[in-house]
Amino acid sequence: xxxxxxxxxxxxxxxxxxxxxxxxxxxxxxxxxxxxxxxxxxxxxxxxxxxxxxxxxxxxxxxxxxxxxxxxxxxxxxxxxxxxxxxxxxxxxxxxxxxxxxxxxxxxxxxxxxxxxxxxxxxxxxxxxxxxxxxxxxxxxxxxxxxxxxxxxxxxxxxxxxxxxxxxxxxxxxxxxxxxxxxxxxxxxxxxxxxxxxxxxxxxxxxxxxxxxxxxxxxxxxxxxxxxxxxxxxxxxxxxxxxxxxxxxxxxxxxxxxxxxxxxxxxxxxxxxxxxxxxxxxxxxxxxxxxxxxxxxxxxxxxxxxxxxxxxxxxxxxxxxxxxxxxxxxxxxxxxxxxxxx
Numbered sequence: 001x002x003x004x005x006x007x008x009x010x011x012x013x014x015x016x017x018x019x020x021x022x023x024x025x026x027x028x029x030x031x032x033x034x035x036x037x038x039x040x041x042x043x044x045x046x047x048x049x050x051x052x053x054x055x056x057x058x059x060x061x062x063x064x065x066x067x068x069x070x071x072x073x074x075x076x077x078x079x080x081x082x083x084x085x086x087x088x089x090x091x092x093x094x095x096x097x098x099x100x101x102x103x104x105x106x107x108x109x110x111x112x113x114x115x116x117x118x119x120x121x122x123x124x125x126x127x128x129x130x131x132x133x134x135x136x137x138x139x140x141x142x143x144x145x146x147x148x149x150x151x152x153x154x155x156x157x158x159x160x161x162x163x164x165x166x167x168x169x170x171x172x173x174x175x176x177x178x179x180x181x182x183x184x185x186x187x188x189x190x191x192x193x194x195x196x197x198x199x200x201x202x203x204x205x206x207x208x209x210x211x212x213x214x215x216x217x218x219x220x221x222x223x224x225x226x227x228x229x230x231x232x233x234x235x236x237x238x239x240x241x242x243x244x245x246x247x248x249x250x251x252x253x254x255x256x257x258x259x260x261x262x263x264x265x266x267x268x269x270x271x272x273x274x275x276x277x278x279x280x281x282x283x284x285x286x287x288x289x290x291x292x293x294x295x296x297x298x299x300x301x302x303x304x305x306x307x308x309x310x311x312x313x314x315x316x317x318x319x320x321x322x323x324x325x326x327x328x329x330x331x332x333x334x335x336x337x338x339x340x341x342x
Contacts, residue, residue, distance in 0.1 A: 246291065
């Protein structure tokens with residue numbers, strides 16, 4: 001095996017050490033654990049370099065600025081390696097996996113996020129298998145996109161959600177098939193993989209302003225004042241998690257007025273369903289079309305994670321409001337299936 005993989009170790013459970021205070025990240029500990037795995041020394045495994053971040057993070061502490069730094073790290077090493085692995089905590093892995101495709105454009109090499117529910121230091125853990133599988137896929141398969149590899153599946157990064165807090169298969173892809181199933185064999189679904197881009201690889205993002213976007217889940221009885229308070233500056237955009245296929249309280253004229261006023265003032269409001277699976281169709285019910293008339297735009301079948309990450313990335317590029325609204329409804333890198341062209 002002559003392939004070489006770059007491993008960006010950002011933190012998370014996979015490399016934590018057991019202490020009297022619980023699991024904590026420890027400098028150099030992950031590399032020692034990996035050096036003790038005999039399978040990684042076999043001829044079928046790629047060579048690898050580990051870059052351990054100076055500030056190892058629990059993924060609950062990740063911010064858009066950290067997405068930027070991870071992407072920058074990959075871009076700086078893009079020409080030197082055949083594939084990339086990002087070791088990351090599971091809590092916000094789906095957000096990072098959703099953001100990176102909008103930053104790393106023109107990928108011709110796999111970028112795979114993985115980690116563990118149980119640290120590698122424990123006798124019974126999932127971390128060891130996850131990293132072995134991710135390394136083999138990164139070296140052996142031509143998958144030119146950002147993926148999430150965990151348990152039994154390889155998923156498109158910007159289609160993934162964390163749907164189970166207590167399983168070795170904690171991630172799912174509710175609106176798009178897995179890119180591969182991991183069992184006795186690694187069975188790749190070639191039809192599901194994005195075609196190789198003809199564009200040159202590009203790091204395409206300015207450092208984001210973390211205060212610019214909000215997400216709000218509707219609930220029965222939510223007040224117009226609650227939404228109005230959230231839509232105050234510096235908020236430039238909001239992901240609105242609605243009921244069913246994109247519905248909300250169309251009888252509440254004050255609430256609709258708040259949304260319309262914010263939209264007219266340039267705030268971008270994107271409608272995503274609260275349901276794990278399905279897509280927004282605001283024309284199906286009056287309760288949805290009222291939101292469309294107030295200036296709310298459809299997120300189609302995007303996950304909340306993907307919609308939020310996409311909006312943050314687009315706003316970081318200082319685009320016009322109309323440009324962002326248009327691009328939020330367009331499939332840029334496999335994040336939605338609205339029937340619009342890629």
